[in-house]
Amino acid sequence: NAGVTQTPKFRVLKTGQSMTLLCAQDMNHEYMYWYRQDPGMGLRLIHYSVGEGTTAKGEVPDGYNVSRLKKQNFLLGLESAAPSQTSVYFCASSPDGDYGYTFGSGTRLTVV
Amino acid sequence: DQQVKQNSPSLSVQEGRISILNCDYTNSMFDYFLWYKKYPAEGPTFLISISSIKDKNEDGRFTVFLNKSAKHLSLHIVPSQPGDSAVYFCAASGRSTGNQFYFGTGTSLTVIP
Numbered sequence A: 001n002a003g004v005t006q007t008p009k010f011r012v013l014k015t016g017q018s019m020t021l022l023c024a025q026d027m028n029h030e031y032m033y034w035y036r037q038d039p040g041m042g043l044r045l046i047h048y049s050v051g052e053g054t055t056a057k058g059e060v061p062d063g064y065n066v067s068r069l070k071k072q073n074f075l076l077g078l079e080s081a082a083p084s085q086t087s088v089y090f091c092a093s094s095p096d097g098d099y100g101y102t103f104g105s106g107t108r109l110t111v112v
Numbered sequence B: 001d002q003q004v005k006q007n008s009p010s011l012s013v014q015e016g017r018i019s020i021l022n023c024d025y026t027n028s029m030f031d032y033f034l035w036y037k038k039y040p041a042e043g044p045t046f047l048i049s050i051s052s053i054k055d056k057n058e059d060g061r062f063t064v065f066l067n068k069s070a071k072h073l074s075l076h077i078v079p080s081q082p083g084d085s086a087v088y089f090c091a092a093s094g095r096s097t098g099n100q101f102y103f104g105t106g107t108s109l110t111v112i113p
Helices: none
Strands: A004-009 A010-013 A018-027 A031-038 A042-049 A063-069 A074-077 A085-096 A107-109 B010-014 B020-025 B034-039 B047-049 B054-059 B064-065 B072-077 B086-091 B106-113
Touching: A004 A085, A010 B072, A018 A042, A018 A085, A031 A074, A042 A063, A042 A074, A042 B086, A074 A085, A074 B010, A085 B064, B010 B020, B020 B106, B034 B064, B047 B054, B047 B064, B047 B072, B072 B086
Parallel strands: A010 A107, B010 B106
Antiparallel strands: A004 A018, A018 A074, A031 A042, A031 A085, A063 A074, A085 A107, B020 B072, B034 B047, B034 B086, B054 B064, B064 B072, B086 B106
16 A cells, blocks of 8 residues: 655755656545655645645745646656755645645755 | 644653643634654654544544643643654644644654663
């Protein structure tokens, strides 16, 4: 049972480089989310999607873009990485947004 | 501005004793609360929830208490086991937040055998 799968698990970027983080879920969930976790800050919502083809901004959206072209996939893009984007990124999904989320195992991103 | 706060970064408890993890929130419109457990190198996993119409919810060794007037919730683990050692996050949401969950900063629990 895969649940929520994040790719890659680790990545080191140079300042100014771009990359895309992939989140895939096999539970037919409508809602998907991208969070970042930083020391002393907890989990903060970057962007989310309430269904295929939809996206919305969360608490800390600046510097990121997302796309939900297929229901099972939610992509998080960094167009020009900055050291402030060094973080652990978690993807999550939920059937209807009202109940507990299923999280992926995270992507540790370092921007140097 | 942190809407959900966990003021204790860490907690150590002897095996078999009670662990109490606390969480405070500032938004009185929050009406649904969750606790997640997180092991290193893994994503958070859902543990237990409570809605604002209740003041207590129990699931095995885990009980969550909600005090709406104090804007405070707590997670009790009885008896604590070494496998409970993890980081615990509380999260809150409400219609005013578009049902988005706001997470606390986490409390690292260590259960000493």
